[in-house]
Amino acid sequence: GQSLEQPSEVTAVEGAIVQINCTYQTSGFYGLSWYQQHDGGAPTFLSYNALDGLEETGRFSSFLSRSDSYGYLLLQELQMKDSASYFCAVPFVGNTPLVFGKGTRLSVIA
Amino acid sequence: DSGVTQTPKHLITATGQRVTLRCSPRSGDLSVYWYQQSLDQGLQFLIQYYNGEERAKGNILERFSAQQFPDLHSELNLSSLELGDSALYFCASSLGQNSYNEQFFGPGTRLTVL
Numbered sequence: 001g002q003s004l005e006q007p008s009e010v011t012a013v014e015g016a017i018v019q020i021n022c023t024y025q026t027s028g029f030y031g032l033s034w035y036q037q038h039d040g041g042a043p044t045f046l047s048y049n050a051l052d053g054l055e056e057t058g059r060f061s062s063f064l065s066r067s068d069s070y071g072y073l074l075l076q077e078l079q080m081k082d083s084a085s086y087f088c089a090v091p092f093v094g095n096t097p098l099v100f101g102k103g104t105r106l107s108v109i110a
Numbered sequence: 111d112s113g114v115t116q117t118p119k120h121l122i123t124a125t126g127q128r129v130t131l132r133c134s135p136r137s138g139d140l141s142v143y144w145y146q147q148s149l150d151q152g153l154q155f156l157i158q159y160y161n162g163e164e165r166a167k168g169n170i171l172e173r174f175s176a177q178q179f180p181d182l183h184s185e186l187n188l189s190s191l192e193l194g195d196s197a198l199y200f201c202a203s204s205l206g207q208n209s210y211n212e213q214f215f216g217p218g219t220r221l222t223v224l
Contacts (some may be wrong), residue, residue, distance in 0.1 A: 031210050042112065042200060042215035043153065050210075087153065091209050097143070097166045100153040100210040 002026055004089055004101040012078055012109045020073045020104045022088035032064050032071040033089045033098065041089065046073065077108070083108045115214035116201050122222045128189040131219045135182055135203030141165065142184040143204070143213060144176055149198040151166065159184055160207040191223045 003025045012018040016073060022032065031050035035043040049055055049064035061074040075082055083101040113136035123129055135142050144156040159178035170176075173191075178184045188195060195196035198220050202213040 033210055042217050043202075043213075044112070044215065045212040048210060048212065095147070096209065097155045097158055097168055098213075101157065102152045 001025070002099075004088065004090060004099060006086075006101040006104050008102065009061075009105045011109060012075075014078055014080060014108055014110050016078050017074065017076050018106065020072075020075075020086050020088075020106070022071050022101060023070075023091050024069050024088070026069075026090055029066060030067075030091050032062070033060055034073045035087045035089060035100070036084050037087065037103070038055060038084045046086075078108050080110070082106060082110050112214040112216065114201060114203050114214050115200075116219050117139035118219060119217065120220050120222075122224065123191060124224055125191055125193060127191050127223075128187065129191065129221065131185045131186040131199055131201075133186070133203075133216055135184070135202030136214050139203035139205050139214070140182065141204045141207055141211070142178055142182070143202040143209070144170075144184070144186050145200040145202065145215075145217075146197045147200060151197075153200075154184070158207075158209070162182075165207055166209070167205075183218070188221070192224050196221055196223045 006022045033048045034046040037043040047062040054063045064071040087103045089098040089100045115134045141160045143158045148177045158166040176186045198218045200218045202215045204211040
């Protein structure tokens, strides 16, 4: 089958580190993407992992394990402005359109 | 600002009507994607055009159609509107034809069907 799972909600304290997990099941695999969406806003691209390992971009990092069909988005030094929904996305069958997870709503509290 | 523009920002119409949503991609981008986002369904892919040709189709209803013009702008036509079509419609663009390329989203059109 085909599936994409991520937690629906996560709450974390300002200044802390939070990890948002994503597991997928696909017939083929081209890579895992992450998008951020603030309330009332448009999704914005954060990262794309095609190979195993950790990729870092400032306070955000994204990890992929192809053998485990698993990835995560790591947000460090959390700020209030990081409160948003985070979506993982994969093309389900080979090079096909992205399928987005249902999103993880991150709330950063003081 | 992603560089992708969408018009109108808001649209309120009645059931049974037809509307057209417009999207202009970032300069140089050849792919245009259309997505529907509703509270219960998340972000759903509708259709993709690449350089004027239909590239991929998602779960797009037969009442919906789209096209990409020679200047690469795109229009999404929604007809025989139903209450359930109320949603946020996003257009995104990317340079290449692969969906995993970074996609740049427009601000969206909020459609309300009464």
